[in-house]
Amino acid sequence: MRFLVMTLISNGPDPVTGRTPTPNARFHRVVDTAVLAEELGYDGYAVGERHERPFLSSAPPVVLSAIAARTSRIRLWTAVTTLSLLDPVRAYEDYATLDQLSDGRLELIIGKGNGAAQAQLFHVTTDDQWDRNAEGYELFRRLWREERTTWEGRFRPSLTDAETWPPPRQQPVRVWHGSATSTESVELAARYGDPLFSANVTNPVEPYAELVAHYRERWAAHGHDPADAVVGAGTAGFLVARTSQQAVEEFRPLFEHRQQLIARFGLPAVFPTLEDFVERSSALIGSPQQIVEKVQRYHEALGHEVTHLNVDGDGLGPRRQREQLELFQSDVAPALRAAIPSRPFAAPVPPDADDAWPLDEPAAVAS
Secondary structure, eight states: OEEEEEEOOBOSOOTTTOOOOOHHHHHHHHHHHHHHHHHHTOSEEEEOOOOSTTBOOSOHHHHHHHHHHHOSSSEEEESOEETTTSOHHHHHHHHHHHHHHTTSOEEEEEEOOOOTHHHHHHOOOTTTHHHHHHHHHHHHHHHHHOSSEEEOOSSSOOEEEEOOSSOOSSSSOOEEEEESSOHHHHHHHHHHTOOEEEOOOSSOHHHHHHHHHHHHHHHHHTTOOGGGOOEEEOOSOEEEOSSHHHHHHHHHHHHHHHHHHHHHTTOOOSSOSHHHHHHHSSOEEEOHHHHHHHHHHHHHHHOOSEEEEEOTTOOSHHHHHHHHHHHIIIIIHHHHHHHSOOOOOOOOOOOOGGGOOOTTSOOOOOO
């Protein structure tokens, strides 16, 4: 199994201290955490895309470019790229540039997005978001594969023998389809033979397992080899400690803060108590052995090869965050990697040494 550290760059009051970091401090912590994730041997770092408070993740290619400049190995993920809101040509230009700057370390998860601000900022609603997502992906996919593209759709101007630039470093980048409970994303992934990333966050595992099973059925129906289907899955929370008691008590302020937000927005409380949340949600909260057992239990239901660990709003501080990321890598990840095989991620593409800028040459002297 492979592991990503993931953030939506939430920036509300800290559940423990009550203080809200400045946007500048929050962005720098995101980049520092990504550097730490590479240092500790994680497989990827994922940045979400949201366009409303309290999230600062409206421009993931910019954030990922900053991370690319300070890392060399870790895969750079989006979680997700909201293609329903974006011009596919502009999205291609941004991410192809990032793929070049990162030497081919880009890994995209696309989705229709959510949030009340989408209609206000982008005039995208529940009536057309799925159509926009499907059409945007059709064009986006072709742009990665074609030197010149002729295309016509409903939601953006047509293209005639259009060249998009720069070319990507990877030929092409791999695209995952993010889904919570929607068969639309599943169908799109299965049709194109792309991997699926189950959100696996809000509910118990059963509806997500049903959706993954549907994906595998549709995958085969579209003529793909069942052995080639790849699935990833998210987690609703993450806190690992030496003992389950320590983990639960450290997570309690976060859970109470979460419940307050659920009540404020009038959402149903799927898990009424922390103990129920630890037991029935996908959250990885407990001792290393408890987390190993829970991931294995979820793998039996989902068959996933990739898991993300959500480090948003941890309320732990940098030192404690480092301790738990270290503990996961030393006491959890090796057992799960041994027990659950996964296909390798693509390796970085080495820089083009022949075209390197000649920094060691002396500057020309004007006569």
